Amino acid sequence: MDRRQRKTREAIFSAFTRLIEKRPYHQITVQDIIDEADIGRATFYAHFETKEYLLKDLCDELFGHIVNTALGLPHGHEHYAGCRADESVFLHLLRHLQENDRNILALLSSQNNEIFLAYFKTDLKKLIRTQFADTGALKNSDLPTDYLVNHVSSSFVETVVWWLSHGMKEEPAVLAGYFETVMKTVI
Amino acid sequence: MDRRQRKTREAIFSAFTRLIEKRPYHQITVQDIIDEADIGRATFYAHFETKEYLLKDLCDELFGHIVNTALGLPHGHEHYAGCRADESVFLHLLRHLQENDRNILALLSSQNNEIFLAYFKTDLKKLIRTQFADTGALKNSDLPTDYLVNHVSSSFVETVVWWLSHGMKEEPAVLAGYFETVMKTVI
DNA sequence: CTGTTATCGTACAATCTGTTCGGTAATATA
DNA sequence: TATATTACCGAACAGATTGTACGATAACAG
Numbered sequence A, B: 001m002d003r004r005q006r007k008t009r010e011a012i013f014s015a016f017t018r019l020i021e022k023r024p025y026h027q028i029t030v031q032d033i034i035d036e037a038d039i040g041r042a043t044f045y046a047h048f049e050t051k052e053y054l055l056k057d058l059c060d061e062l063f064g065h066i067v068n069t070a071l072g073l074p075h076g077h078e079h080y081a082g083c084r085a086d087e088s089v090f091l092h093l094l095r096h097l098q099e100n101d102r103n104i105l106a107l108l109s110s111q112n113n114e115i116f117l118a119y120f121k122t123d124l125k126k127l128i129r130t131q132f133a134d135t136g137a138l139k140n141s142d143l144p145t146d147y148l149v150n151h152v153s154s155s156f157v158e159t160v161v162w163w164l165s166h167g168m169k170e171e172p173a174v175l176a177g178y179f180e181t182v183m184k185t186v187i
Numbered sequence C: 001c002t003g004t005t006a007t008c009g010t011a012c013a014a015t016c017t018g019t020t021c022g023g024t025a026a027t028a029t030a
Numbered sequence D: 001t002a003t004a005t006t007a008c009c010g011a012a013c014a015g016a017t018t019g020t021a022c023g024a025t026a027a028c029a030g
Helices: A003-020 A030-037 A041-047 A051-070 A088-099 A101-109 A113-133 A145-165 A171-184 B004-022 B030-037 B043-046 B051-069 B090-101 B101-109 B113-133 B145-165 B173-184
Strands: none
Touching: A003 A030, A003 A041, A003 A051, A003 A101, A030 A041, A030 A051, A051 A088, A051 A101, A051 A113, A051 B030, A088 A145, A088 A171, A101 A113, A101 A145, A101 B090, A113 A145, A113 B004, A113 B113, A145 A171, A145 B145, A145 B173, A171 B113, A171 B145, B004 B030, B004 B043, B004 B051, B004 B101, B030 B051, B051 B090, B051 B101, B090 B145, B101 B113, B101 B145, B101 B173, B113 B145, B145 B173
16 A cells, blocks of 8 residues: 555544544534645545545444454454453453553544444444354343344443443443443343 | 414424435435425524434434333323233333334334434433332442443343344334343343 | 414525546655 | 656535525414
């Protein structure tokens, strides 16, 4: 990839992130992004068809990375340093979030979180399915697997949101404890 | 309230509902609503400051009504006819949803559901708080009440969405059973 | 019957969108 | 280093949307 392309793409991501921390997603125009990134109009459209595709690409990068480390798969980067073999996937994810790669927490806790959370949940479902459902780690096998996978993923996302909205007062281990308590019937 | 005002307001709600069943919320313009409702431009803005306030008012009407019947409070209407005294609040809500007042299910299952679900969840939280948290019906009192209320509300909303996305194949009683199973640790 | 007011129709400036174009400069490659 | 490629710029464009303003009309309440 051309160095100019990389720089422009990064400038757009960066500008978009900066803006999304300030105001809701749907109040941000392509014009705003262009101004903030200080690039030409045509250049933006050469990179992203619409604002929505920009959002999608950013989320793919952010959540794809986090979920892949949880899968133990490399993603162009080394494995997360503070990882311990014996901790649960959920604690692992929480620790990773706490590191706040690329200000991911600001995005999830901003007024817009619904939009980012939808992408987060999608990636999380894949993780839960391969990590739990496919390995037979779910209790209540009389309930539909789809329902259980969805329940676990949604609940974890909601746990993270609750954590953020209260200022992340709890340690990751404590929060993981909360989550595992309410999930006792399922996992 | 002036009869003309009532008619216009209803025409706007109706047009908006019809549109939202066809395409995503953020792809609907005020212009579209004006055309569909067949009213003057200034008339729309005399009723709603923005599209977002229209959404809010509609949701207040829809979910406020449903949640209030669950609370046993009258809301300008008589109590839900098929109500049985011994059934759980959740089963009651599901039955009420199945009746599909004002095409509420179309809204919740449309591509945009996130927007409506946020309002649904807000109203549901109030219900859960007064119905369970304040009456001491929640187990795990060592976990923060906020966290538990949020968990129950979110999980119920997710259950409804899962139900809708699969064509509502299950009877309300069966679905309520699913929900109560995964909630066994909490309620 | 009379005063009030919701609506209409039209018009308006301001903004945003997505595309086009020729010119410039950075880049990859040989 | 020389050359061909390509990403970027900046300006311009039509089309659509937004929110507001106005007088005229007709429905409404008392």
